Amino acid sequence: MSAADRLVMRYSAALPHTPADSALTRLTRSADKGRLWWAIAAGLATRKGPTRRAALRGLIALAGASATANLVGKPLLPRRRPAAEVVPEVRRLHKRPTSSSFPSGHAASAAAFVTAAALESPRLGAVLAPLGAAVAYSRIHTGVHWPSDIGAGAALGVVVALATRHWWPLHTDARAHTAHPADAPALREGAHILTVVNPNSGNPADDPTAEIQALWPHTVIVHPEPGADLRAQITGELRRRPGNVKALGVAGGDGTAAAVASVAADTGLPLALIPAGTLNHFARDLGLRYLADTDAATRAGEAVGIDLGEVEIENDEGTARRWFVNTASLGGYPEMVRMRETIQRRHPKWPSAVIAMVRTLRSARPLRVRLNGEYLLVWLLFVGNGTYAPKGVIPSRRPALDTGLLDVRYLRADRPYSRVRFLLAVLTNTLETSHVYKQCDLPELDVAILDGNRRIATDGEVGPLGRRFRFRSRPSALSVYRPGRQLP
Structure with a gap:
């Protein structure tokens, strides 16, 4: 000393x-x-x-x-x-x-x-x-x-x-950028808005129905019917109200928001997104934190055009189409999403994601695919609507919602010790130079499954089986109410 x-x-x-x-x-x-x-x-x-x-x-x-x-x-x-x-x-x-x-x-x-x-x-x-x-x-x-x-x-x-x-890069609360203003009617007190509220998307004690009714006394509120197809339910409600609905509203998690957004995109109606549910990355990227944010935008008629992801799913029964607002995935990703959400009920998100990733990779089966004409063996495949950040294994936010690109990430299974090398790259934050983990931004992606059918997951919801999947970015396919400036 x-x-x-x-x-x-x-x-x-x-x-x-x-x-x-x-x-x-x-x-x-x-x-x-x-x-x-x-x-x-x-x-x-x-x-x-x-x-x-x-x-x-x-x-x-x-x-x-x-x-x-x-x-x-x-x-x-x-x-x-x-x-x-x-x-x-x-x-x-x-x-x-x-x-x-x-x-x-x-x-x-x-x-x-x-x-x-x-x-x-x-x-x-x-x-x-x-x-x-x-x-x-x-x-x-x-x-x-x-x-x-x-x-x-x-x-x-x-x-x-x-x-x-x-x-773990620092998180920014700045909303994602989009340079595409959209035309949307100014609607006061929820008039002419058909609002889908899913109380099961989060804690039932936090059901936002009463708050929405108080702020929007003129809105029509619809709750998802158990076991029914939500898209079909919304479409039926629109048929019963021809010309009376000028916007669709939704309060729920990402899965619920994606279903309502897909109907809005198909019908050309603007979407009034209400932050609610356990996971609502879509609302966070838009910079919508409270119902008051959405209300301010609908009153002023302020909206933006954002990209949507589209996937055509080909199977023995024909071809189906699904929109996705956040992500789609094949291989181990659907299982990892389900496991992460289960673990996250008791633990923070980032450790839950790492634990789920390790467990999924340990039991995953390789997927033989043809990716845009290239034959590969992969453990999992991730497709994001827009380019996500960071470029590591846990994409958490989108700096922009109008890139016209898909964020494609996959882990190769045809390299020696690929899973171990992947985990080491995660721990050392060297994924960008890894030979087993690939990331690229593309406007389209064609994926053919070479060993039978596999199930796709979109926006955290497990979807149908398919043997071929054609992903595309659809620029400005959806109009969403958002205040002209970020509210404090």
């Missing part, structure tokens, strides 16, 4: 006795093994959006910083802790740590969690920063660390937190 370390310790020890002594002692104990930060993360995770992402990123950074400090730093750089007599007896911990003093694990964990949280929510980071600083200083105040231990630990925590961006 340096002369500066001893000088700072003397100044700290000379501070007069105050109630802050007992407060800092309790604080430093609460941070043992990261318990304080785990408790804060549990509270933050109850709220969706940046707050929940901050909690998850914070815990990931905390785990990395703690492991690096305790399993690498302390064994490699042993240092004796300050003597107990350095500080007054009232401040001393009853159980003093016996591990190496350098670097401080408490400071590393605090800096990692606070920095990671600040990456997702700067306001939250500003709120947590004083607490993190207090935890770090408490180690000096109680006489168990030298100041340089704290500085090194804090620096380590910041570096680990910033490094999380390498594997």
